[in-house]
Amino acid sequence: MENDEFVEPMKFEAVPQADVPKGRDGKHREITTQLLSDISQLAPGTALKVPLSQLPDTKENIRSALSRAARLSEISLATSSDDEFLYVWKTDKED
Numbered sequence: 108m109e110n111d112e113f114v115e116p117m118k119f120e121a122v123p124q125a126d127v128p129k130g131r132d133g134k135h136r137e138i139t140t141q142l143l144s145d146i147s148q149l150a151p152g153t154a155l156k157v158p159l160s161q162l163p164d165t166k167e168n169i170r171s172a173l174s175r176a177a178r179l180s181e182i183s184l185a186t187s188s189d190d191e192f193l194y195v196w197k198t199d200k201e202d
Contacts, residue, residue: 135172138163142173143180146197154196159188166193 145155162169170186173195177184187194 133172135164135169138169139172139176142195143176143182146177146182146184146195149197151197154187154194157193157195159191159193162193169193 142155142157149155159166166188170188170193173184173186183198185196185198
C-alpha cells in the first residue's frame with residue numbers, strides 16, 4: 108500500500124466469482140424444469156396431474172417456483188390442487 112491510510116480487515120470471506128451461485132438455480136430448478144418441459148408438450152385443454160407425494164417441497168413452494176420460472180419463460184400458467192395432486196395447465200394471456 109502506497110499511502111499510510113488505515114484499512115480495516117475484511118469482515119466477510121472472499122470467494123472466486125466462478126463459485127457464486129447464479130440466479131435462482133436453487134433447490135427447485137430440477138422440478139420446475141421438468142414441469143415446464145411437460146407443460147410445453149400439453150395438448151390444448153389438458154393439464155398436468157402431478158402427485159403431491161412426488162414433489163420435493165410443499166405444493167405452495169413448488170407453485171411459487173414454477174410461477175417465477177414460467178414468468179421468466181413468458182408462459183402463462185394456472186394451477187389448482189386437491190389433497191393428492193397439483194394440476195398445472197397453460198392459459199391464454201388474457202386468463
